[in-house]
Amino acid sequence: MIRPAAYSHAQKVLHWALFVLVSGLYLLTYAEGLFPRGDPGRAWVWWLHISFGLLLAAFVLARLIVRLAVGVPEPDAVANRWETRLASLVHGLLYALLIALPIAGIILTWARGDSLSFFGIFTIPAPFAADRPFAQQVQEIHAFLANAIIILAAFHAVAALWHHFIRRDGCCAACFPAQ
Template sequence: MIDPTLERYPFSMRALHWLVVLAVLVAYGVIYLEAFFPRGSVGRAYIWWTHISVGLALVALLMLRIPNRILARQPAPSAALSRPVRIAAAVAHGLLYLLLIATPLLGIWLAFLRGDAVTFFSLFTIPSPIGIDRTYAREIKEVHETMADALVVLAMLHAATALVHHFVLKDDVLRRMLPPSR
């Protein structure tokens, strides 16, 4: 719901935005540490435990973020943005949300196809409800990885665009998602 009196997004939207950013960075980045550990090692298992747990946290954050985005009061679109730029931003946000939802869900499905249980920081475990299909799992793994790469590239473009608005165009686009300055 648009509130033209707001200059920034509400705290809940800003907090969920930055928590999602953190979760994506950790889930994506931790996988690159896997190469440092041999198969079957405790270190490698910890990498996967972290990746899956953070992926589940991302799903939980999105379950909060999406209704919050729909229901929370938010500022009107920045006056600095032309109509074509607002449309492009809406498309980019839509793609980001699609990838943010689909990528971790596909990762969970991948784990289940491998016959693995999914654990959330060892607080609870969800056993695989489906049969093992390693051939299909390999196909799903490729799609999951491609979607994760696309998510990170799109998020980097999103961040770069926000930085251009802030440092080059010197408008309010990024400030609206940052904490208030003192």
């Protein structure tokens, strides 16, 4: 397969949509604290979190399909070998986290005995009985994965800004619209 000169428009849109979804979902978890236990607002926050989490899963799947169909540009020629390897490692970890995070969220929802609802459009009931101790373990894994993706995405963003504004090496040229 011939590698494209730049990321496709679809890849760029999916990249930024995933950024918004991951950031929004992370911030949404803190909205739970605005409501006391038993308040309907608290349940509404988790309903939104689950719905947007399912949307994230769909966008991750779309991003993987587009990546396989279109490919990705060659690493920048001016990048050092260690930079190219580090970038590949970070991208691989980000993809792994983008896959693992929604899966853990789905398992967590079901382990709590809740159904998956996608904005009320459809509902998928839990395929197994609630298991609170297991749910607690999965919640810890889900929280770890969420924190890991935020930290790794921040590292990714700092590296992109460093290449774009400090080194001005054109490393990010394939990622942004032509000017």
